[in-house]
Amino acid sequence: MTQSEYKPFVVLGVTGGIAAYKAVEICRQLVDAGCHVAPVLTKDATRFIAPLTFTALASEPAQTEIYDGLSAIPHTRLGQAADLIVIAPATAHLLARYAHGLADDLLTTTLLATRAPVLVAPAMHTEMWEHPSVGENLSILTSRGVHVVGPGVGHLAGGDEGAGRLEDSDVIVGRALEILGASRPTGDFAGTHVVVSAGGTREAIDPVRYLTNRSSGKQGHALAEAAANRGARVTLVTSSQVPAHTHGPGRIDVIRVESAAEMGEAMLREAKEAEVVVMAAAVADFRPSVILDSKFKREQGALEIVLEPTDDILAGLVQARSTDQVIVGFAAETENALENGAAKLKRKGCDVLVVNDVSAEGVGFDHDTNAVSILEADGMSTSVALSSKRTVAEAVLDRVVRHLNSNQGAGHE
Secondary structure (H helix, E strand, O other): HHHHHHOEEEEEEEEEOHHHHHHHHHHHHHHOOOOOOEEOOOOHHHHHHOHHHHHHHHOOOEOOOOOOOOOOOOHHHHHHHEEEEEEEEEHHHHHHHHHHOOOOHHHHHHHHOOOOOEEEOOOOHHHHHHHHHHHHHHHHHHHHHOOOOOOOEOOOOOOOEEEEEEEOOOHHHHHHHHHHHHHHOOOOOOOEEEEEEOOOEEEEEEOOOOOOOOOHHHHHHHHHHHHHHHHHHHHHEEOOOOOOOOOOOEEEEEEOOOOOHHHHHHHHHHHOOOOOOEEOOEEEOOEEEOOOOOOOHHOOOOOOOOEEEEEOHHHHHHHHOOOOOEEEEEEEEEOOHHHHHHHHHHHHHHEEEEEEOOOOOOOOOOOEEEEEEEEOOOOOEEEEEEEHHHHHHHHHHHHHHHHHHHHHHHHHO
């Protein structure tokens, strides 16, 4: 996906009302408008319309179960990925569960797991629509920022007429697109998927001990936040011991890993569809060749550990890179930082290498500050004196933008 091919991610929730069949047209119109649509149907919705209908029209297969085996945490994936959630039709039962924080199926758990805007399109019989509890639940939801469209007035199921009819699909879709337009990321990374790694990995010795390093993950997290603030959709692959302290207004999907092998697998998987990959994590270079099944006791004497090298994740990312992908590496050095960094840049084949001398005061691991030299494959270099890690992150992203713009220009020649 290039920057010009940004597709808003819309979760389309369909609940168990007769108007569920109208959600098919809403799905089609959202896809035609350039949205990535992920349908989620409640169990009762499937009594009115088959999930296969949505699967045929949407951007990914319709989902109906939280425990479907396809993903360990589908509600988290959907909630974090969403730019907007549209519920059409929204029954009285759904509105009540959402208002009171009940989460007993995939749709309601997704609603509680998102920070994206939510648009509900109520549809029910007039008597239900006019019941005080429905109005109270809607008041609760609107006070929390939930958007409401409709219902309309017209013919209802059963042959009578009145308020409660699902609003027309073009009105619902138009409102959805208005919300997306207002919330669409802006900045020089808008529409760009950035994958960032952070933290140090843990390599198990036995069930209670591990090898690691002093990485705090702060620089990688600063890069994720800065990219999100500049409009990117960010996937942050971070070690499990690092607190998730990313609170940028953009979307940051967090993937937790433990070992170098887990980080390598996650980075290679997530990088496939990314325009920018930043390998900021301090990955262990070695791991025990044998992991003990039980805790090694002090009485057993000396513990001998044979180490073997871990896979080179950065080299693997460069080898598997897609066309025009910009890859950034990091090098923590303790001597001859620039010389070693230049050699590593050439050896790894990445576009940008951020070098720091972690033996210097206030630089690198465990600090809130950093000082770096940003080396680029075309010979450009930039120095950032001791400053906050956020300042360093912005400087790195400035160099990435240069490469993105260069790639786009080359692509149009």
